[in-house]
Amino acid sequence: MQHEIEVAGIEDPYRNAQEKGWKIVNASMLDDDLVLEADVVVVGTGSGGGTAAEVLSEAGLRVVMLEEGMLKSSDRFNMAEGEAITDLYRDAGLQSTKGEGIYVFQGQNVGGGTTINWCASFRTPTQTLRHWEQNFGLKGCGEDDLAPCFEIAEKQLNIMKWPAPPNKNNEILKRGAEKLGFSWGVIPRNVDGCWDLGYCGQGCPVDAKKSMLVTTIPSALQQGAKLVYRVAVNALLREGDRVTGVEGFAYSQDDRQRTGKKVTVSAKHVVLAAGAIHTPGILLRSDAPDPYKRIGKRTFLHPVINSYAQFKEQIDPYYGAPQSIYSDHFTWPEDDETQIGYKLEVLPLLPGTYATLQGGHGAVLHESMTKLPNTHVLMALMRDGFHEGSPGGSVELSENGRAVLDYPLTSYLTDGMKHAFETMTEIQFAAGAVATRIGHRDSAWHNSLSEAKEAIGRLPIELGKASISSAHVMGGCAMGEDETQCVTDSEGRFRHLENLSIFDGSLFPTSLGANPQLSIFGVSRKFATKLAETL
Amino acid sequence: MISNELPNGTTEQDRLSRRDFLGTVGKTSVLATATLYSASSLAVLTSTRSGWAAEPQFLILRDADIKLFGALLPAVVQQANPKVDSQKFLQSLDSILAHADAETAQLIQQLVDLVTGALTRGAMTGSLFWDWPDFDVQTVNSILESWRESYFELPKTVYAVVTRLTATAWYMVPENQQITGYKGPPKKIVD
Numbered sequence: 026m027q028h029e030i031e032v033a034g035i036e037d038p039y040r041n042a043q044e045k046g047w048k049i050v051n052a053s054m055l056d057d058d059l060v061l062e063a064d065v066v067v068v069g070t071g072s073g074g075g076t077a078a079e080v081l082s083e084a085g086l087r088v089v090m091l092e093e094g095m096l097k098s099s100d101r102f103n104m105a106e107g108e109a110i111t112d113l114y115r116d117a118g119l120q121s122t123k124g125e126g127i128y129v130f131q132g133q134n135v136g137g138g139t140t141i142n143w144c145a146s147f148r149t150p151t152q153t154l155r156h157w158e159q160n161f162g163l164k165g166c167g168e169d170d171l172a173p174c175f176e177i178a179e180k181q182l183n184i185m186k187w188p189a190p191p192n193k194n195n196e197i198l199k200r201g202a203e204k205l206g207f208s209w210g211v212i213p214r215n216v217d218g219c220w221d222l223g224y225c226g227q228g229c230p231v232d233a234k235k236s237m238l239v240t241t242i243p244s245a246l247q248q249g250a251k252l253v254y255r256v257a258v259n260a261l262l263r264e265g266d267r268v269t270g271v272e273g274f275a276y277s278q279d280d281r282q283r284t285g286k287k288v289t290v291s292a293k294h295v296v297l298a299a300g301a302i303h304t305p306g307i308l309l310r311s312d313a314p315d316p317y318k319r320i321g322k323r324t325f326l327h328p329v330i331n332s333y334a335q336f337k338e339q340i341d342p343y344y345g346a347p348q349s350i351y352s353d354h355f356t357w358p359e360d361d362e363t364q365i366g367y368k369l370e371v372l373p374l375l376p377g378t379y380a381t382l383q384g385g386h387g388a389v390l391h392e393s394m395t396k397l398p399n400t401h402v403l404m405a406l407m408r409d410g411f412h413e414g415s416p417g418g419s420v421e422l423s424e425n426g427r428a429v430l431d432y433p434l435t436s437y438l439t440d441g442m443k444h445a446f447e448t449m450t451e452i453q454f455a456a457g458a459v460a461t462r463i464g465h466r467d468s469a470w471h472n473s474l475s476e477a478k479e480a481i482g483r484l485p486i487e488l489g490k491a492s493i494s495s496a497h498v499m500g501g502c503a504m505g506e507d508e509t510q511c512v513t514d515s516e517g518r519f520r521h522l523e524n525l526s527i528f529d530g531s532l533f534p535t536s537l538g539a540n541p542q543l544s545i546f547g548v549s550r551k552f553a554t555k556l557a558e559t560l
Numbered sequence: 561m562i563s564n565e566l567p568n569g570t571t572e573q574d575r576l577s578r579r580d581f582l583g584t585v586g587k588t589s590v591l592a593t594a595t596l597y598s599a600s601s602l603a604v605l606t607s608t609r610s611g612w613a614a615e616p617q618f619l620i621l622r623d624a625d626i627k628l629f630g631a632l633l634p635a636v637v638q639q640a641n642p643k644v645d646s647q648k649f650l651q652s653l654d655s656i657l658a659h660a661d662a663e664t665a666q667l668i669q670q671l672v673d674l675v676t677g678a679l680t681r682g683a684m685t686g687s688l689f690w691d692w693p694d695f696d697v698q699t700v701n702s703i704l705e706s707w708r709e710s711y712f713e714l715p716k717t718v719y720a721v722v723t724r725l726t727a728t729a730w731y732m733v734p735e736n737q738q739i740t741g742y743k744g745p746p747k748k749i750v751d
Contacts, residue, residue: 033749104745107732280658380731397740
């Protein structure tokens with residue numbers, strides 16, 4: 026049995042950090058305000074910040090990395106779902122768009138999303154790059170321009186198609202797609218020596234996942250970069266139109282209390298890589314010039330909907346590599362006008378995740394939960410932002426200055442969601458499901474495709490009723506040459522202030538149509554390399 | 561530059577504005593308030609810092625939270641096994657709220673105040689004289705159903721927030737996860 030496996034013999038790279046001379050500061054322990062100087066300060070340590078920190082340190086620049094979350098590494102990754110959600114996810118997994126809308130899961134830890142994602146590593150789709158070039162005037166980011174950066178990341182992070190058999194959860198997607206004649210493929214993953222356990226979302230306990238936590242960040246530290254964690258950057262420091270650094274607040278170690286200590290870093294250049302909600306948030310709090318009012322606008326989520334299915338066979342949807350099979354059969358429909366595209370994947374379904382995604386109470390919840398080992402789950406990621414019917418959301422500041430996302434649904438999106446619910450249900454019944462239920466508060470379990478389809482037609486897709494979530498936040502600081510739409514140029518430099526770059530998912534002018542980490546590695550490496558040449 | 565300071569503790573002024581808010585709700589009615597304010601704008605009505613722990617073992621949970629979530633638990637998770645360990649559940653809930661953004665925890669505790677407060681509880685539960693610990697599972701279930709099917713936004717939001725939080729906190733506890741048939745993770749040995 027899976028649970029009888031013992032995980033041992035792993036050497037956590039942070040275990041001897043001090044002997045290695047790594048400069049790591051836990052801001053929660055500061056007795057006084059901390060004032061630092063650097064060539065470059067990088068805000069955020071996820072796929073964008075982690076990559077940039079390595080590239081800039083290798084170029085001989087003095088780099089300070091700032092991270093709001095905790096530093097946890099493999100010695101403390103015990104695969105417990107509850108501990109992971111409170112320690113590694115923003116807002117303890119409770120972050121949602123305005124009005125209990127869409128649940129938005131973002132990493133908040135040293136390593137960011139890469140510490141807790143499910144390893145899918147796709148290059149940016151060609152269609153997406155072409156769309157950005159044609160509609161936003163993006164230059165120098167064609168397929169051939171980015172290929173060398175993707176190759177470096179693929180080599181460094183050992184990205185390759187998953188060579189082992191898929192787990193049951195993924196195998197069912199493949200089985201159903203094959204029965205219905207839908208195309209499918211094997212997901213490339215950034216792992217080396219993977220134990221196939223299934224706990225990518227809780228922090229890899231065996232350091233097989235080549236996250237920023239165990240690759241670029243140690244490499245930057247080895248080059249002399251400094252890491253300060255448990256500090257939330259509030260705003261940019263400025264002298265007129267020149268950015269001169271950042272200032273932030275230290276947080277206590279075990280909860281979200283401010284300690285009262287301040288962290289200030291003055292630097293020749295600032296890189297914002299805090300993710301597509303908080304990078305725009307920092308810009309808005311800093312009152313950054315924005316003549317066309319584009320900061321935080323057109324924020325995209327790949328909104329995700331789920332379909333659950335019960336099978337006679339045991340699925341154990343929590344064990345084994347979480348994502349190894351995908352289908353792009355519906356990602357790029359011929360006619361975007363009538364149909365939004367969506368990508369199909371599965372997700373690892375641990376008990377807490379299942380309860381969170383389902384919502385509701387009483388008998389229905391209980392019945393679903395007690396059949397978990399025989400439950401399969403599919404998800405559809407809506408490719409938002411490519412059509413006027415999906416303009417995305419906008420990042421705003423609350424009265425307290427917190428960045429929040431407002432993301433209204435449109436009929437173009439909800440029509441697409443109905444289509445995706447039907448497709449997922451078809452796949453599950455084709456693969457042998459005995460009952461299916463869509464992720465919707467008012468959905469029952471249905472024993473036949475016709476019954477399930479009738480219910481899908483009837484149930485309204487509204488926030489608060491349909492369970493919609495996201496793990497991919499993109500946009501809000503679009504890159505490109507069209508300055509009426511793009512606050513950053515084609516190299517990630519912020520247009521309206523000097524000495525400021527943005528290297529994270531907020532650069533993307535639309536969503537991607539694929540899981541974002543490799544796209545972010547690629548552009549961050551390209552832009553950081555260029556930046557290093559100029560400093 | 562805009563200041564983003566959040567108060568570290570609850571000041572007297574905070575307490576006053578909190579009372580004013582609840583007073584206003586009491587004078588008009590909860591349902592009228594529901595049409596005026598969405599859940600997210602509730603947070604800006606007061607600047608109360610979430611949480612002053614009721615018990616030393618909790619970081620955030622107050623008496624009102626313990627009272628409400630303790631009463632909701634059996635109705636939400638419909639535990640076949642009557643031996644519900646509410647202490648572990650409350651610890652899990654406390655940990656989630658303590659690690660959440662201050663504003664999130666604050667919003668949730670304002671909703672808790674709304675359905676437990678002396679002035680507003682009656683309108684939210686339909687019971688003027690009884691309090692949450694007095695309700696049996698059937699009554700709690702009826703209250704949840706009425707929120708869920710309400711015409712107004714606020715009760716619907718309360719329903720979504722408190723049920724999801726209860727179910728999540730419960731099913732994040734390793735012992736409770738076994739109820740689902742999940743055998744748990746492999747054993748981790750750090751040597």
